[in-house]
Amino acid sequence: xxxxxxxxxxxxxxxxxxxxxxxxxxxxxxxxxxxxxxxxxxxxxxxxxxxxxxxxxxxxxxxxxxxxxxxxxxxxxxxxxxxxxxxxxxxxxxxxxxxxxxxxxxxxxxxxxxxxxxxxxxxxxxxxxxxxxxxxxxxxxxxxxxxxxxxxxxxxxxxxxxxxxxxxxxxxxxxxxxxxxxxxxxxxxxxxxxxxxxxxxxxxxxxxxxxxxxxxxxxxxxxxxxxxxxxxxxxxxxxxxxxxxxxxxxxxxxxxxxxxxxxxxxxxxxxxxxxxxxxxxxxxxxxxxxxxxxxxxxxxxxxxxxxxxxxxxxxxxxxxxxxxxxxxxxxxxxxxxxxxxxxxxxxxxxxxxxxxxxxxxxxxxxxxxxxxxxxxxxxxxxxxxxxx
Amino acid sequence: xxxxxxxxxxxxxxxxxxxxxxxxxxxxxxxxxxxxxxxxxxxxxxxxxxxxxxxxxxxxxxxxxxxxxxxxxxxxxxxxxxxxxxxxxxxxxxxxxxxxxxxxxxxxxxxxxxxxxxxxxxxxxxxxxxxxxxxxxxxxxxxxxxxxxxxxxxxxxxxxxxxxxxxxxxxxxxxxxxxxxxxxxxxxxxxxxxxxxxxxxxxxxxxxxxxxxxxxxxxxxxxxxxxxxxxxxxxxxxxxxxxxxxxxxxxxxxxxxxxxxxxxxxxxxxxxxxxxxxxxxxxxxxxxxxxxxxxxxxxxxxxxxxxxxxxxxxxxxxxxxxxxxxxxxxxxxxxxxxxxxxxxxxxxxxxxxxxxxxxxxxxxxxxxxxxxxxxxxxxxxxxxxxxxxxxxxxxxxxxxxxxxxxxxxxxxxxxxxxxxxxxxxxxxxxxxxxxxxxxxxxxxxxxxxxxxxxxxxxxxxxxxxxxxxxxxxxxxxxxxxxxxxxxxxxxxxxxxxxxxxxxxxxxxxxxxxx
Ligand code: HEM
Numbered sequence: 001x002x003x004x005x006x007x008x009x010x011x012x013x014x015x016x017x018x019x020x021x022x023x024x025x026x027x028x029x030x031x032x033x034x035x036x037x038x039x040x041x042x043x044x045x046x047x048x049x050x051x052x053x054x055x056x057x058x059x060x061x062x063x064x065x066x067x068x069x070x071x072x073x074x075x076x077x078x079x080x081x082x083x084x085x086x087x088x089x090x091x092x093x094x095x096x097x098x099x100x101x102x103x104x105x106x107x108x109x110x111x112x113x114x115x116x117x118x119x120x121x122x123x124x125x126x127x128x129x130x131x132x133x134x135x136x137x138x139x140x141x142x143x144x145x146x147x148x149x150x151x152x153x154x155x156x157x158x159x160x161x162x163x164x165x166x167x168x169x170x171x172x173x174x175x176x177x178x179x180x181x182x183x184x185x186x187x188x189x190x191x192x193x194x195x196x197x198x199x200x201x202x203x204x205x206x207x208x209x210x211x212x213x214x215x216x217x218x219x220x221x222x223x224x225x226x227x228x229x230x231x232x233x234x235x236x237x238x239x240x241x242x243x244x245x246x247x248x249x250x251x252x253x254x255x256x257x258x259x260x261x262x263x264x265x266x267x268x269x270x271x272x273x274x275x276x277x278x279x280x281x282x283x284x285x286x287x288x289x290x291x292x293x294x295x296x297x298x299x300x301x302x303x304x305x306x307x308x309x310x311x312x313x314x315x316x317x318x319x320x321x322x323x324x325x326x327x328x329x330x331x332x333x334x335x336x337x338x339x340x341x342x343x344x345x346x347x348x349x350x351x352x353x354x355x356x357x358x359x360x361x362x363x364x365x366x367x368x369x370x371x372x373x374x375x376x377x378x379x380x381x382x383x384x385x386x387x388x
Numbered sequence: 389x390x391x392x393x394x395x396x397x398x399x400x401x402x403x404x405x406x407x408x409x410x411x412x413x414x415x416x417x418x419x420x421x422x423x424x425x426x427x428x429x430x431x432x433x434x435x436x437x438x439x440x441x442x443x444x445x446x447x448x449x450x451x452x453x454x455x456x457x458x459x460x461x462x463x464x465x466x467x468x469x470x471x472x473x474x475x476x477x478x479x480x481x482x483x484x485x486x487x488x489x490x491x492x493x494x495x496x497x498x499x500x501x502x503x504x505x506x507x508x509x510x511x512x513x514x515x516x517x518x519x520x521x522x523x524x525x526x527x528x529x530x531x532x533x534x535x536x537x538x539x540x541x542x543x544x545x546x547x548x549x550x551x552x553x554x555x556x557x558x559x560x561x562x563x564x565x566x567x568x569x570x571x572x573x574x575x576x577x578x579x580x581x582x583x584x585x586x587x588x589x590x591x592x593x594x595x596x597x598x599x600x601x602x603x604x605x606x607x608x609x610x611x612x613x614x615x616x617x618x619x620x621x622x623x624x625x626x627x628x629x630x631x632x633x634x635x636x637x638x639x640x641x642x643x644x645x646x647x648x649x650x651x652x653x654x655x656x657x658x659x660x661x662x663x664x665x666x667x668x669x670x671x672x673x674x675x676x677x678x679x680x681x682x683x684x685x686x687x688x689x690x691x692x693x694x695x696x697x698x699x700x701x702x703x704x705x706x707x708x709x710x711x712x713x714x715x716x717x718x719x720x721x722x723x724x725x726x727x728x729x730x731x732x733x734x735x736x737x738x739x740x741x742x743x744x745x746x747x748x749x750x751x752x753x754x755x756x757x758x759x760x761x762x763x764x765x766x767x768x769x770x771x772x773x774x775x776x777x778x779x780x781x782x783x784x785x786x787x788x789x790x791x792x793x794x795x796x797x798x799x800x801x802x803x804x805x806x807x808x809x810x811x812x813x814x815x816x817x818x819x820x821x822x823x824x825x826x827x828x829x830x831x832x833x834x835x836x837x838x839x840x841x842x843x844x845x846x847x848x849x850x851x852x853x854x855x856x857x858x859x860x861x862x863x864x865x866x867x868x869x870x871x872x873x874x875x876x877x878x879x880x881x882x883x884x885x886x887x888x889x890x891x892x893x894x895x896x897x898x899x900x901x902x
Contacts, residue, residue: 004639063639064639065639071643093871094871118643118646120640120642120643120646121639121640121643122640122643123631123637123640123643123644123651123653125651125652126652126653126654126655126684126685126686127685127686129654129685129686130686161895241467288895289870289891289893289894289895292895293870293871296868297868297869297871300844300845300868300869301844301845303840303844304837304840304841304844304845307837307840308837312833312837315833319826320686320688321685321686322697322699323688323695323697323699323819323821325826325829328443328448328450328481328482330444333440333441333443333444334441334444336440337437337440337441340433340436340437341437343433344430344433344434344437347426347429347430347433348430350400350867351400351426351430352426352427352430355895356895377444
């Protein structure tokens with residue numbers, strides 16, 4: 001178990017390094033000039049952080065005996081790591097510090113989110129014991145990581161291009177995006193809080209097929225199953241029909257509550273303006289052409305990688321393991337949707353002249369699709385890939 | 389210096405005429421125009437995205453429990469939303485006529501759009517002039533103007549050559565071009581897509597695709613229908629191993645506890661393949677061994693065009709044999725033991741000293757229906773037997789009904805049958821596959837990927853320079869990676885005293901005057 005402990009410590013170290021790196025990116029963008037000393041320090045720290053996280057990856061690999069991308073904790077952590085790599089690649093080309101100030105926190109958020117899942121190593125069923133699976137998952141995650149850079153620049157573009165003094169659709173929808181991000185933070189904070197308070201509860205219920213099942217809650221119970229019997233902890237405030245997973249709905253509700261509280265605090269007490277607007281001084285530092293160019297470039301580089309890993313390698317693996325290259329499993333379908341979405345973006349851009357704002361919105365939407373596949377499809381829609 | 393108003397030229401097809409953009413169209417032209425419209429193509433992609441997304445809300449028909457009929461399942465499980473889902477055909481979306489219709493239209497659109505644009509573009513790029521009009525040069529996104537001489541253009545030529553540009557000159561003007569092949573990327577990837585989907589659709593051609601799930605008990609030999617019963621497969625042994633949270637796989641113990649059941653580590657089937665060479669006199673197939681081997685998950689067993697995949701196994705092993713002791717209830721002595729092969733039970737079992745056991749009735753899957761014992765299926769899941777034991781004391785025999793936790797009449801008789809053990813047999817579910825469409829998919833996939841990479845990673849770059857009346861005009865074009873173009877040529881331009889390329893595209897903030 002030593003290797004696994006070491007691995008956990010390396011992950012924590014890389015997380016801290018990323019945080020410090022972000023701080024240096026903040027310093028680097030506060031000055032007037034372009035690439036500064038702090039920018040270089042920030043970049044170097046990000047690289048060291050990445051190397052440390054690679055250390056986490058390989059020590060965990062050695063400890064578990066298989067590549068650590070086989071449950072939600074491992075995969076999401078790896079995705080965060082690939083977002084950092086995607087950022088490092090694009091930073092290497094464009095040397096833009098503002099990008100670091102946005103992209104690094106998003107990667108940090110993803111890694112923090114990963115830490116909310118159970119982190120024990122898991123045994124692999126025979127179908128998952130394949131080299132193609134490793135190649136498929138790692139390449140797909142790298143593709144998504146590079147694509148995610150376009151989300152950061154798309155966001156920067158939109159904030160820069162928006163006049164927050166005037167009412168507009170962009171202003172409204174940007175705030176919706178900011179609220180969604182706040183809810184992720186809310187989920188993490190609420191999770192940590194209830195973990196510390198150990199507010200556990202167990203409710204027993206009878207499922208459709210007649211079997212007796214249990215929900216093990218880690219957060220105070222708001223929604224419970226229909227006709228549930230409290231085994232330990234407190235009872236539900238509202239009962240839900242059984243095709244909804246009351247435990248997951250409960251978690252979603254708490255994330256929304258956490259997000260809302262955080263949002264109200266930021267919006268009306270701390271920043272006293274729209275969250276998107278408070279990013280404006282940062283976004284101003286990147287000119288619109290550069291933001292637009294980087295978005296397009298990240299997608300041009302990332303999409304082939306994603307299609308190769310997420311669709312082609314996936315098909316090769318599925319053919320070997322399940323004897324069919326495509327099975328319309330929800331996760332597969334959403335990988336296809338992700339690819340088609342970015343294909344849509346490319347055609348809109350070169351054939352129908354969607355550059356600038358419309359293009360930036362598609363970049364934000366594309367990341368939405370990726371996150372939907374990672375979070376929602378894994379947790380809510382069950383399928384062959386469902387890790388949880 | 390006159391600065392002309394910048395209005396970017398549409399460079400997608402080098403201003404070539406497309407069939408789809410002609411006026412006065414016949415109906416063929418109009419169909420052509422419809423399918424070559426990118427707007428239509430994007431609508432199709434959008435609809436496919438939407439439909440596919442909706443198709444994942446509830447499980448597809450193939451993933452719902454086999455026992456529940458789909459027309460009831462969706463309504464029962466998900467209420468009205470489920471009923472609507474079923475009624476609209478989303479439960480089997482990916483085989484529904486309208487989803488396949490959308491894909492077909494998309495393919496048609498890709499084929500037509502590619503033909504529509506490829507040839508004009510090819511011709512235009514092939515015969516492009518070195519000297520371009522002021523309108524053309526001023527309409528490029530990148531450009532500059534300055535007072536200068538032809539000598540500067542001459543000087544920049546070798547520098548650009550060194551960067552890999554192909555140079556053409558005419559009357560002092562210069563055209564530098566590189567990576568034109570990058571423009572063919574989209575066409576190559578579109579062809580790959582068409583091949584891929586075309587290959588997938590070849591499945592409907594008879595003989596291209598066979599797919600059969602075969603359940604094989606240990607020791608059993610069965611014909612493979614997918615080979616027209618020309619080949620037989622024998623299950624020599626099925627082996628399964630589970631993760632052991634106590635000893636070997638201690639590091640997984642926590643996760644195994646969470647999973648709440650045993651998790652298989654590996655399973656495989658040792659098998660022998662036979663070819664039928666004819667029939668014996670009593671109409672049994674005459675089999676000739678072809679080869680032996682093993683199929684495991686991720687490692688199919690192969691023969692001819694076929695692959696045998698280890699897909700599943702029966703959760704509960706089946707009984708293979710059952711043994712019984714014949715006991716004298718008075719003395720407690722065991723007279724003899726019989727072993728019943730449940731797949732091929734004998735009618736009588738002759739024993740020592742004139743004892744005999746007759747199997748009067750065999751119920752492999754015992755149930756009581758309407759008060760009568762009967763069998764549910766022919767699989768030995770819950771076997772029950774009606775035995776008649778003949779002994780010197782009872783030459784006509786004593787009857788009893790015996791099964792698992794079942795003994796009717798046995799206790800009153802002098803001789804009874806006592807349970808003496810069973811042998812179990814695992815059942816392996818192997819999938820036999822032949823898919824001759826795979827090579828098409830493979831080639832299509834490679835061409836698609838190659839086209840994608842070419843189009844995305846090798847941007848087309850061009851630079852025009854011309855001198856008129858002491859003025860040098862410069863224009864630059866690229867279809868991707870604007871920064872790369874500027875970086876690459878600016879150094880060369882400044883070295884000979886020419887100005888850097890200026891990006892004339894100006895994106896605006898909201899509220900700024902257009
Ligand atoms: C799933 C289907 C499709 C895929 C994966 C695909 C892929 C691509 C890619 C990667 C490009 C290059 C884009 C860029 O350079 O930024 C491209 C270009 C293009 N695509 Fe598609 N495409 C698909 C369907 C379609 C459809 C349905 C149409 C039109 C009806 C279409 C029309 C075009 C055109 C006109 C171009 C530009 C060609 C050029 O630059 O000369 N594509 N496609």
